[in-house]
Amino acid sequence: MPVNAEMTGHVGYVNSLAVTQDGETVVSASWDTTIRLWDLSRHTELDLFDGHTMSVNDVALSPFGELLASASWDHSIRLWRYREGIEVAQLIGHKDAVYGLDFSPDGRSLVSASWDYTLKLWDLKTHETTHTLHGHKANVMAAQYSPKGRTILSASYDHTIRKWDASNGKMLHVFRGHTNSVNDVAHIPNTDTAMSVSTDHTVRLWGLDNGLELARLTDHTSFVTSLDVSADGKYALSGDGRGQVILWDVPSTSAIRTFNAHDGAVWAVAFSPDMKSALTGGADNLIRQWRLDTGKQVLP
Numbered sequence: 076m077p078v079n080a081e082m083t084g085h086v087g088y089v090n091s092l093a094v095t096q097d098g099e100t101v102v103s104a105s106w107d108t109t110i111r112l113w114d115l116s117r118h119t120e121l122d123l124f125d126g127h128t129m130s131v132n133d134v135a136l137s138p139f140g141e142l143l144a145s146a147s148w149d150h151s152i153r154l155w156r157y158r159e160g161i162e163v164a165q166l167i168g169h170k171d172a173v174y175g176l177d178f179s180p181d182g183r184s185l186v187s188a189s190w191d192y193t194l195k196l197w198d199l200k201t202h203e204t205t206h207t208l209h210g211h212k213a214n215v216m217a218a219q220y221s222p223k224g225r226t227i228l229s230a231s232y233d234h235t236i237r238k239w240d241a242s243n244g245k246m247l248h249v250f251r252g253h254t255n256s257v258n259d260v261a262h263i264p265n266t267d268t269a270m271s272v273s274t275d276h277t278v279r280l281w282g283l284d285n286g287l288e289l290a291r292l293t294d295h296t297s298f299v300t301s302l303d304v305s306a307d308g309k310y311a312l313s314g315d316g317r318g319q320v321i322l323w324d325v326p327s328t329s330a331i332r333t334f335n336a337h338d339g340a341v342w343a344v345a346f347s348p349d350m351k352s353a354l355t356g357g358a359d360n361l362i363r364q365w366r367l368d369t370g371k372q373v374l375p
Contacts, residue, residue, distance in 0.1 A: 080374050082113045082362035084120050089356025091133045092345040093143075101354055102143060102157065103343075103362055104131035110145055112157060113362065115347070118375045122160050126153055132174045133217075139182040142199075146173035152187055152197070164202045168195055175217035175259075179241070180224040186241075188215040194229055196244060206244030210237055217259045226283075228269055230257035236271055238283065250281050252288045258300055263325055264308035270325070272299035272313050278321075280328060290328040294321055301344045310367075312353055314341025320355055322367060332370045336363060 087106030094101050100121065101113040110124040110131055129148035136143055136157075143157040152166035152173055166187070175188035184205070185197040194208040194215055213232035220227055220241060227239040236250035236257055255274035262269050267283045278299060280290040297316035304311045304325070311323040318337040321330050337357030345354045352373055353365045364373040 080118070080363075080372065082118050082120070082364075083360075084111060084123075085109070085360045085362075087130070087360060088340075088342055088358045089360060089362055090131065090342050092343040092354050092356050092362065093134050093136045094345055094347055094354065095136060096138075096348055098348040100157075101345075101362065102134050102136065103356060104134040104145060105360070106130040107360075108147075110134060110143070110155070115364070116375065118364070122157075124155055124157075124160060124162070126162055127151070129172075132172065133176045135176040135178055135185075137178045137182045138180060142178075142182075144176050144178065144185055146176045146187060148172040150189075152176065152185070154199075154202075166197050166202055166204075168204050168207075169193070171214075174215065175230075177219045177227075179220050180222060184241075186218045186220060186227050188218040188229055190214040192231075194218050194227070194239070194244075196241070208239055208244045208246070210246045210249075211235070213256075216257065219261055221262050222264050228260045228262065230260040230271060232256040234273075236260050236269070236281065238286075248286050250286045250288075252279060253277070255298075258298075259302040261302050261304040261311070263304055263311075264306060266308055270302060270304060270311055272302045274298040276315075278302075278311075278313050278323070280325075292323065292328060292330070294330045294333075295319070297340075300340055300342055303344045303346055305346050305350055306348070307350075310346070310350070312344040312346065314344045314355060314357075316340040318357065320344055320353065320365075322353070332367075334365050334370055336365070337361065 091104040127147040169189040171190035278292040339358030343356035
């Protein structure tokens with residue numbers, strides 16, 4: 076393979092991946108405390124943001140403009156204009172590691188998930204907290220706005236998923252069923268369902284109205300670390316501790332293909348906007364791109 080078959084440069088686990096809407100740039104977050112931008116067509120590094128003082132656990136891209144948010148073990152959230160490489164602001168308020176982030180669909184707010192057992196809602200105009208969400212009994216790993224921005228889902232070490240009112244931070248429902256940490260959660264667009272992944276080796280599908288478990292997918296043979304759902308809600312990706320990624324057909328809840336993606340755990344998965352490829356990041360410090368139709372690694 077060419078030297079740049081993989082995107083190389085990080086010297087720590089790749090914890091999170093985000094792809095710009097034009098499909099040209101990948102953003103990665105790493106244990107090495109950096110955020111890096113990559114040219115997806117060439118697999119070459121474009122820029123490096125070095126502001127956090129500890130592991131960067133998650134990155135999220137605003138649906139509007141060129142704003143990037145990053146979450147870190149250093150308890151902070153940082154906002155960047157990623158095309159310019161400029162740090163815009165720091166959001167300070169969590170008392171432990173910040174592990175998950177998501178922008179509201181209108182781009183005006185941000186939700187953060189922390190190991191201080193809380194979530195926070197942030198006004199991106201004032202950079203102030205508007206609500207702190209209490210209810211989880213352990214580290215909160217991930218959070219995501221619903222497609223219309225009215226509610227939020229969160230995933231936690233306390234084995235639960237929780238649904239919140241995004242306008243006032245009120246907890247609406249608790250989803251119970253996982254027997255270990257819930258590591259990620261995602262809405263299924265165009266449906267009233269959501270998907271979650273857990274250290275209990277399962278991927279589960281949930282009804283959002285009643286909180287009932289609709290399906291339990293047991294193809295993984297290790298703890299499941301990461302999740303992404305396609306924009307049309309038809310497909311999902313999940314990565315696990317053995318380096319495997321599974322591509323799922325969501326309507327039929329069946330596995331389409333398994334990728335032997337990394338040497339060690341897969342900590343990040345993401346669809347490309349054109350739905351032709353998947354991006355994966357692992358404990359081997361590498362980022363790889365895979366064709367969804369063949370399962371083969373994409374070479375520049």
